[in-house]
Amino acid sequence: MRHTLDTLYRLSGAIAAGFLCAIALVVLAQVLANAANYLGAALLGVRFGLLVPAYSDFAGFFLASATFFALSYTLRMGGHIRVTLVIGALPARIRHIVEGWCLLVAGGISIYFTVYVVLLTLESWEFGDRSIGMVSIPIWIPQTGMALGLVVLSIALVDEFVSVLRGRKPSYEERSGESLIQAPETPKGH
Numbered sequence: 001m002r003h004t005l006d007t008l009y010r011l012s013g014a015i016a017a018g019f020l021c022a023i024a025l026v027v028l029a030q031v032l033a034n035a036a037n038y039l040g041a042a043l044l045g046v047r048f049g050l051l052v053p054a055y056s057d058f059a060g061f062f063l064a065s066a067t068f069f070a071l072s073y074t075l076r077m078g079g080h081i082r083v084t085l086v087i088g089a090l091p092a093r094i095r096h097i098v099e100g101w102c103l104l105v106a107g108g109i110s111i112y113f114t115v116y117v118v119l120l121t122l123e124s125w126e127f128g129d130r131s132i133g134m135v136s137i138p139i140w141i142p143q144t145g146m147a148l149g150l151v152v153l154s155i156a157l158v159d160e161f162v163s164v165l166r167g168r169k170p171s172y173e174e175r176s177g178e179s180l181i182q183a184p185e186t187p188k189g190h
Contacts, residue, residue: 005159006076012152013073019066019145023059030055054135061131061142068149072156078172100164107157114150121147 033050041047052058074080087098123129125140160170 005155008152009073009076009156012069012071012149013077016066016070016073016149019062019069023062023066026052026055026058026062054133057131057133057135061145064142065145065149068146069152071149072152075153075156075160076171078174080172082172096164096167099170100161103157103161103164103170107154107161110150110154110157114147114154117143117147117150 030052033052036050037047087095087102090098121140121143124143125138129139130136131139131142160172164170
């Protein structure tokens, strides 16, 4: 089960990275279209009128999906900002209890929002809601990224809570500062 959950969190992080690459590609395509338009005007006296329709809308949709898909992976890797000024000063046993309470509350809030966003997505699909803008797409498509990201975050928070209940340290404390890409090991003696 641990391997399956860790694979789910890594997959979620990889999907987030894919959406970030999609943002870069859409914006790059628009920049190149603008450059071609300006060069055409400067060199030939003709603007080509090239553009990526609704590129900012798509970049926004991709950003929302990237953000929500990255939440669970970032949690597991210890990348979320945590204010540990109070909790860090507590004795280990009390700190463990407070950590569990925090995970319980965070998991409850996450599950609540997950249910809400899933219902919103289903409602958008049922009523055929569409985005406004130059390119109108069914709004349930970008909402699905948010919903799936929240589902995985809720799973991660429940996973962390169960882990703390079993007496283990949360993974985000163990992995804080660990990198997704491990540097190659340096041969001994160098």
